[in-house]
Amino acid sequence: MSTLTEAVRTSTSGARNRRRAGRVRTSGSRALPAYYWMVWPAVIAFAAFHTIPVLVGIFFSFTNYAGYGDWSFVGLANYINLVKDDLVLAAYGFSFLFAIVATILTNVISLAIALGLNAKIRARNFWRGVYFVPYVLAILVIGYVFQFLFSNSLPKILSDIPLFRDNILTNPDWAWTAIVGLAVWQACAFSIIIYLSGLQTIPPELYEAASLDGASPWRQFGAITFPLISAFFTINVVLSLKSFLQVFDPIVALTNGGPGTSTESVTLLVFRGGFSGGEFAYQTANAVIFFIVITIVSLVQFRVLQRREADI
Template sequence: MAASVPAVRAGTTSTRESKATRETAVRVKNKRAHSTYYWMVWPAVIAFALFHTVPVITGVFYSLTNYAGYGEWNFVGLSNYVNLFKDDRVLQAYGFSFLFAIVATVLTNAISLAIAMGLNAKIVARNFFRGVYFVPYVLAILVIGYVFQFFFSSSLPKILSGIPLIRDNILTNETWAWTAIVGLAVWQACAFTIIIYLSGLQTIPRELYEAASLDGAPAWRQFRSITFPLISAFFTINVVLSLKGFLQVFDPIVALTNGGPGTATESVTLLIFRGGFSGGEFAYQTANAVIFFIVITIVSLFQFKVLQRREADF
C-alpha cells in the first residue's frame, strides 16, 4: 500500500505535465493563428484605406474649396453646399434620379419575383432557364446599351411605325426618353434579383403549400400568407440593393441618351462626372458627391428600418 502512493503521485504529476503541455501547445497554435489572421487582414485594410478612405477624405477636403481640378485653390467653406440647393440643374438631376430609381425598383422586383416563382415551379429545363435569365448580368451594360440604342432608334420605329411615340424615336422625346432607360436597366437588373428570390423560394418547405392546398387556399392566398412572409428578408435585400443601384445609374444613360434630350435624362452621377471632370467644377461636384452619398445612406437606412420591421410583423 505504501509503495502505491508514490505511483499515484507520479501518475498525477504526469497528468498535470501532460495537461500543461497541451495548454502550451494550444496557446502556441492560437498565437500562430492570430498572427496569420493579421497578416491576411492588414494588407486588405491598408489597400481599402489607400483606395477608398483617403480619396473620400481628400474629396471632402476639396469640397470646401473652389478647386477646378487644376491650378490654385482657396477655401470657400460651405458655399459649394449652399449653392447646390439653389442650382436648378442639380435639383432636376436629383428629381430624375429618384423617379427613375423608384420606377425601376418596383418593376425589377415585381418582374423578378414572378419569374423566380415560375422557375421555382416544376417546369421543363428549369436549370437551363435559370442560366439564360442570368446572362444579362454578366454582359457589359455599356455595350448592351448601344445595342438597345440601335433597337430603339432604328428597329422599333420600323416595326411599330403605327405608334407615333415609337415611330419618332422615343430616345429623342424629352418626356418619355427615360422610360427606354428604365427598360434597359430593368432588363439587366432582373438577372441578379431573380437569383436572390430563387434562393429565398428554395428555403420554403413544400409541405406548407400542400397543407394550404388541402385547406382550399387559392394561389394568391398562398402567396400572401406563405410565400411573401417567408421571403421577406430576401425582398428587403433586393429592394435596398435595387434602389441604391438605380439611384447611381450611369452606364445606361450614357449609352442611350447621354443625358439628353437636353438635360431631361441627366442623373446625379452623370452630372457629377460631367461637371467634375470636364466642366471645371471639381470642388463643386465633389460637394455634390458628398451630399449624394449622405442621401443614399439615409435612404438605405430608412429602407432597412421600414422593411425589417415589416419582416418582424409576419
C-alpha cells in the same frame, strides 16, 4: 493507497491538459502573424484607393478648386449653392423617379419569374442560366444595342403606335422610360437569383398542407411564400434602389443625359461637371451630399422593411 494513486493520475492528467493548452496557445500565437500578413495588404489597398481619396475629396469640397490651378477655401459655399442650383435639383428629381420606378418593376418582374422557375418545369436549370445572362454582359455594349433598337427598329416595327413612331430617345418626356427598360432588363438577372435562393428555403410540406386546406395559389403566396422570403425581398429592394440611384452606364449608352438635360442623373452631373466642366470642388460637394442621401435612404429602408419582417 487508492486515493493517492487517483490523485497522481489526476495530477498527471492535469499536467497533460495544461501542456496541450500551451501547445494550442502557442500554435494560435504563431498563426497570428500570418493572419495579419493576409489582412493588412487588403486594409492598406482599401485605404489607398478608397478612404484617402474620399477624405481628400471632402477636403476639396470646401474649396473653389477647379481641378487645376490654384484654389482657396470657400467654406460651405459649395453646399449652399447646391440647394439653389436648378440643374442639381432636377438631377436629383430624375434620379429618384428613375430609381423608384425601376426598383418596383425589377422586384415585381423578378419575383414573378423566380416563382415560375421554382415550379416544376422542363429545363429549369437551363432557363435559370438564360435569365442570368444579362447580368454578366457589359452594360455599355448592351446599351448601344438597345440604342439601335429604340432609334431604328422600334420606329419601323411599331410605327402604328404614336409613342414609338419616332425615336423615343429624342423625346424629353419619355426618353427616361427607355433607360428604365434597359436597367430593369439587366437588374432582374441578379434579383431572380436572390429570390430563387429564398424560395428554395421554403419547405414543400407547407404548400401541401395549404393545398389540403383548400388555399388558392394567391392565398398561398400571401400567407406562405412572401412572408418567408421577406428577408430576401428586403435585400433586393435595398440593393436595387441604391444601385438605381447611382445609374450612369445606361444613360451614357442611350441618351448621354439628353434630350437637353431631361435624363441627366446625379452621377452623370458629377462626372461631367467635375472632370470636364471645371467644377471639381463644386461637384465633389454634390457627391458628398449624394453619398449622405443614399446612406440615409438605405438605413431607412432597412429599418422599415426589417420592422415589417418582425411584424410578419
